[in-house]
Amino acid sequence: MTRTILPSRISSLGRLNRVLSGKTFDNSRFFLIVDENTYSHCLPILISHVDRLHQAEFIEVPAGEECKDPAIASQLWQTLLDSNADRDTVLVNLGGGCITDLGGFVAASYKRGIRHINIPTTLIGMVDAAIGGKTALNINGSKNQVGFFHQPAIVCIETSFLHTLPDAEIINGLFEMLKTFLIGNRSHFQSLCQTILSGSLDLQPGMIAACAEIKTAIVKQDPRDLGIRHILNLGHTFGHALESFSRHPGQTPLAHGTAVGIGLLCTLYLSVRKLGLDPSVLQNYRAVAEKLVTLPHYTLRDTEGILAYMRQDKKNSGGDICCVLLSDITAPVINLPVPENEIRDALLKIS
Ligand SMILES: NC(=O)c1ccc[n+]([C@@H]2O[C@H](COP(=O)([O-])OP(=O)(O)OC[C@H]3O[C@@H](n4cnc5c(N)ncnc54)[C@H](O)[C@@H]3O)[C@@H](O)[C@H]2O)c1
Numbered sequence: 001m002t003r004t005i006l007p008s009r010i011s012s013l014g015r016l017n018r019v020l021s022g023k024t025f026d027n028s029r030f031f032l033i034v035d036e037n038t039y040s041h042c043l044p045i046l047i048s049h050v051d052r053l054h055q056a057e058f059i060e061v062p063a064g065e066e067c068k069d070p071a072i073a074s075q076l077w078q079t080l081l082d083s084n085a086d087r088d089t090v091l092v093n094l095g096g097g098c099i100t101d102l103g104g105f106v107a108a109s110y111k112r113g114i115r116h117i118n119i120p121t122t123l124i125g126m127v128d129a130a131i132g133g134k135t136a137l138n139i140n141g142s143k144n145q146v147g148f149f150h151q152p153a154i155v156c157i158e159t160s161f162l163h164t165l166p167d168a169e170i171i172n173g174l175f176e177m178l179k180t181f182l183i184g185n186r187s188h189f190q191s192l193c194q195t196i197l198s199g200s201l202d203l204q205p206g207m208i209a210a211c212a213e214i215k216t217a218i219v220k221q222d223p224r225d226l227g228i229r230h231i232l233n234l235g236h237t238f239g240h241a242l243e244s245f246s247r248h249p250g251q252t253p254l255a256h257g258t259a260v261g262i263g264l265l266c267t268l269y270l271s272v273r274k275l276g277l278d279p280s281v282l283q284n285y286r287a288v289a290e291k292l293v294t295l296p297h298y299t300l301r302d303t304e305g306i307l308a309y310m311r312q313d314k315k316n317s318g319g320d321i322c323c324v325l326l327s328d329i330t331a332p333v334i335n336l337p338v339p340e341n342e343i344r345d346a347l348l349k350i351s
């Protein structure tokens with residue numbers, strides 16, 4: 001896959017600079033949450049463009065899923081308490097989905113809720129994780145088991161942060177974009193598939209914004225995830241289980257985006273069989289997924305381990321495993337009970 005440098009524009013940080021210098025944040029004290037990568041790659045750019053953040057105190061946490069842990073959240077509460085942080089404190093989360101999930105969780109809970117600003121630095125963050133107000137921690141390796149809805153005061157999307165993001169992380173974000181376009185925009189889905197199949201990881205200008213806008217529009221209709229927002233879970237009932245299962249001994253750990261990408265393949269397979277989705281969508285998507293990653297091969301025994309996680313999914317009801325499937329691109333169907341033998345079949349058909 002080839003990748004040229006994405007267009008650089010620092011305009012979003014310029015806007016953030018103006019907003020933070022305004023009245024709304026007059027009395028605010030800022031704490032910046034970073035991991036080791038965003039500390040070295042993104043923090044210098046951020047503070048050189050946003051005056052109010054020059055004096056911000058920064059807190060570094062471990063990179064990746066390791067930081068979405070109650071023990072880390074507890075350390076952050078303690079740091080805030082030790083610094084006498086009051087309710088005017090603002091947490092600035094500079095990083096990928098792990099940082100925004102953790103920082104959002106701490107903001108939602110500290111003093112019963114303080115403001116936070118999400119500045120996503122990964123593609124997943126820009127198109128998905130930083131938007132929508134869901135925050136979460138993992139419990140003993142099981143993903144996102146505790147969390148709050150807590151909307152960020154600001155989401156600042158600055159695409160120039162992607163310059164330093166490794167290709168593997170771009171690929172994770174591309175899978176989430178494919179998911180969102182499957183739900184919300186046929187022509188963007190087709191054009192993103194074409195770009196990837198041509199061997200390029202370059203995103204057309206506007207694609208990131210278009211994707212972020214689709215998610216924002218869905219969240220606005222159902223901020224607390226009681227109905228229509230479930231469509232954003234396309235591929236995730238499988239994806240979260242595959243991600244958790246991949247941490248088992250002998251398995252290759254899968255990043256969230258890649259797990260969702262493989263979950264989408266299972267989802268489209270079931271959608272063809274159960275809802276009459278055009279099989280060419282599945283074929284096209286399979287070619288795209290194979291271009292981006294090596295698909296895993298699951299044994300019958302593996303499927304039991306994966307099913308154990310799927311049974312814990314928050315979207316299940318009445319003892320059934322429920323999935324979002326598609327009857328067509330942009331026509332998702334939510335809360336569909338899927339028998340376990342069909343889930344096993346989809347998992348065995350991946351590779
Ligand atoms: N709350 C939501 O709505 C939501 C939605 C989607 C995903 N998520 C969560 O997001 C997490 C995945 O997010 P992610 O893929 O962004 O992972 P991540 O936060 O772990 O970031 C991936 C890696 O990239 C590094 N990195 C970040 N920005 C960088 C940059 N600009 N340059 C170089 N390296 C950089 C990070 O340090 C990390 O090592 C999962 O935990 C998932 O559950 C949440």
Ligand SMILES: [Zn+2]
Binds near residue numbers: 128176236256260
């Ligand atoms: Zn996701």
